Amino acid sequence: MTDIFKSPKWNLQRWSPLPLRLIVGYGFMEHGYAKLIHGPERFVGILHTLGVPASELMAWATIAVELLGGLAVLLGAFIPLASLPMAGVLLTAMFTVHLQYGFSAIKLQAVTPAGAQFGPPGYEVALLYLACLVALVLTGSGPFSIGSLFTKRSDSSKAIRNPFD
DSSP: OHHHHHOTTTOGGGGTHHHHHHHHHHHHHHHHHHHHHTOHHHHHHHHHHTTOTTHHHHHHHHHHIIIIIHHHHHHTOSHHHHHHHHHHHHHHHIIIIIGGGOSOSOOEEEEETTEEEEOOOOSHHHHHHHHHHHHHHHHOOOSSSHHHHHHHHHHHHHHHSOTTO
């Protein structure tokens, strides 16, 4: 069964970046959008409580990184460039908020008639996002991406070059 994934005929490994791009891009955009619709001033207040300097500027910078970086990843454009500020946001959240709660992102505390109640999430999800960004930087953006369009163009321009150069 694993031979089919390595077969040149099928070349299924080239598709591996696609689900990573979709979930990471959508996830970042969802977090940025949530900060916008709940009111950016609420996020500014959270950052101020955490002692982040220039809370308003940092709130808007975070929202921009989440929305624009998420879109870039979703489209498969400028992955190495977009990943740097995105990793910065993840590391900042991990060390300032989530680290104190341990590794696990899901902490079931009780089940009540109203439903499950969970404790604060740990840093697990931030590490998963970081791992996905690293994988995308190392493997490329894959098919159906803006990055693959640039790669195809540069490959076709190489084919036209004089072979004696």
